[in-house]
Amino acid sequence: MDDLSAAVAATPLPELNLRRLLCPLPVIRLEQYVAAHPEVTQLRVVATDPGVKHDIPVWCRMNGHRVIALSEADGEIIQLIQIGSL
Amino acid sequence: MNESETAKNIPEPAAPRRAVALISGGLDSMLAVRVMQQQGIYVEGINFYTGFCVEGHTQAIRTSGGSDEKRNSALWVADQLGIRLHIIDVIEAYKPVLLAPRHGYGSNLNPCLDCKIFMLKKAKEWLEANGFDFIITGEVVGQRPMSQLAAKLRIISKKTELEDLLVRPLSGKHLPETLPEREGWIKREGLYDFNGRSRKPQIALARAFGFSDWSTPAGGCCFLTDENYSRKLRDLWQAQGERRYELDDIMLLKVGRHLRPLPEFKLLIGRDEGESNFLYGYRKQFITLDIVSHNGPITLIDGTVDATTLHLAARIAARYSQGHASDSVVVNVRRLDGSESTLMVVPLPKDEVNPAWMI
Numbered sequence: 001m002d003d004l005s006a007a008v009a010a011t012p013l014p015e016l017n018l019r020r021l022l023c024p025l026p027v028i029r030l031e032q033y034v035a036a037h038p039e040v041t042q043l044r045v046v047a048t049d050p051g052v053k054h055d056i057p058v059w060c061r062m063n064g065h066r067v068i069a070l071s072e073a074d075g076e077i078i079q080l081i082q083i084g085s086l
Numbered sequence: 087m088n089e090s091e092t093a094k095n096i097p098e099p100a101a102p103r104r105a106v107a108l109i110s111g112g113l114d115s116m117l118a119v120r121v122m123q124q125q126g127i128y129v130e131g132i133n134f135y136t137g138f139c140v141e142g143h144t145q146a147i148r149t150s151g152g153s154d155e156k157r158n159s160a161l162w163v164a165d166q167l168g169i170r171l172h173i174i175d176v177i178e179a180y181k182p183v184l185l186a187p188r189h190g191y192g193s194n195l196n197p198c199l200d201c202k203i204f205m206l207k208k209a210k211e212w213l214e215a216n217g218f219d220f221i222i223t224g225e226v227v228g229q230r231p232m233s234q235l236a237a238k239l240r241i242i243s244k245k246t247e248l249e250d251l252l253v254r255p256l257s258g259k260h261l262p263e264t265l266p267e268r269e270g271w272i273k274r275e276g277l278y279d280f281n282g283r284s285r286k287p288q289i290a291l292a293r294a295f296g297f298s299d300w301s302t303p304a305g306g307c308c309f310l311t312d313e314n315y316s317r318k319l320r321d322l323w324q325a326q327g328e329r330r331y332e333l334d335d336i337m338l339l340k341v342g343r344h345l346r347p348l349p350e351f352k353l354l355i356g357r358d359e360g361e362s363n364f365l366y367g368y369r370k371q372f373i374t375l376d377i378v379s380h381n382g383p384i385t386l387i388d389g390t391v392d393a394t395t396l397h398l399a400a401r402i403a404a405r406y407s408q409g410h411a412s413d414s415v416v417v418n419v420r421r422l423d424g425s426e427s428t429l430m431v432v433p434l435p436k437d438e439v440n441p442a443w444m445i
């Protein structure tokens with residue numbers, strides 16, 4: 001793991017567990033989470049479907065959010081998301 | 087007339103009318119949205135996730151497959167069009183549509199007419215909840231035999247009570263005038279007259295719009311149109327003795343080889359490492375066989391086995407391992423309570439694998 005990846009994994013943030021969910025469920029669950037938690041400005045999502053590397057950044061872009069860091073280790077993809085970044 | 091009076095007399099520019107588009111991820115809905123955007127309509131997309139949607143699941147699970155193939159096509163289309171997309175989970179709500187369709191099935195277990203009605207009703211709910219003005223779909227008259235004949239499109243409009251609010255820009259000229267046309271929100275002459283199964287007009291329009299990439303034209307929207315998948319789903323219902331399903335059931339039907347040697351149980355055998363890893367994730371829900379003496383796939387047993395049938399299952403699993411030509415193969419058995427044991431078995435010879443077992 002590089003420094004950034006370690007930082008992504010270690011930053012104390014709300015974490016959304018999207019492991020084992022297949023496309024498009026990670027995006028559905030993320031949208032539901034963001035809608036239900038207006039107070040959250042940053043969160044970490046952990047998924048195992050490699051499709052999230054495309055889909056979550058696209059979903060973020062079209063909704064005014066941003067993936068600020070991404071790391072991959074042991075088959076898990078971790079993304080740090082800034083909510084309402086635009 | 088002073089300046090403020092002048093300003094009062096200038097009408098406010100009308101806020102753009104807002105339409106919600108059903109985005110399947112295919113070319114037709116992509117074109118339908120662009121046609122409306124060209125008429126100044128603000129569009130957002132919705133995509134309903136039933137659990138059966140053809141998405142990158144198989145590629146995501148299987149070991150092979152380029153990363154580009156794994157994108158979600160509806161999201162990708164929305165991104166190309168510069169619109170927001172809402173992917174909505176309708177897994178539970180969809181069950182009655184599939185289990186008891188009022189208008190029956192297509193050539194497989196695809197209840198297309200009921201499905202379209204269901205999705206448009208959901209779209210109408212969304213439209214009302216979000217204050218949008220009308221709905222767009224990429225349907226083309228006569229394109230698919232079951233749901234897209236002009237008469238069927240009218241049934242769909244009527245049943246959803248959407249007759250006036252449903253615009254099909256690609257075939258609009260063949261269909262009755264809608265409210266957005268009468269109100270002047272959109273112009274009928276800007277709609278198209280596509281008709282029938284030929285894809286040429288759509289491809290020409292895509293080129294004219296400058297689109298160079300799109301999902302497979304006329305690709306099915308879901309696994310229910312697939313003969314093999316439908317057979318597995320029927321087998322599941324028959325084995326359960328009733329028509330019902332959970333999300334895990336229908337996901338597992340997409341993965342692995344499925345063999346039913348006896349009515350009491352079915353085997354799910356991974357076809358590559360990716361599938362085995364995926365099946366391994368279900369080891370707490372199924373008796374799991376793992377070949378330990380050789381390389382081989384994970385096998386799940388769905389159903390009930392006794393000592394004799396477990397032995398048969400292990401022999402079949404061994405048949406699909408690299409030890410298939412060996413005299414004996416060691417198979418680890420993990421039971422639902424977590425206890426494990428090993429079996430030493432002779433792999434079942436190829437000619438003893440009954441083709442009728444394959445689902």
Ligand code: SF4
Binds near residue numbers: 198309311
């Ligand atoms: S192919 Fe599937 S998703 Fe498409 S209309 Fe038919 S049943 Fe519905």
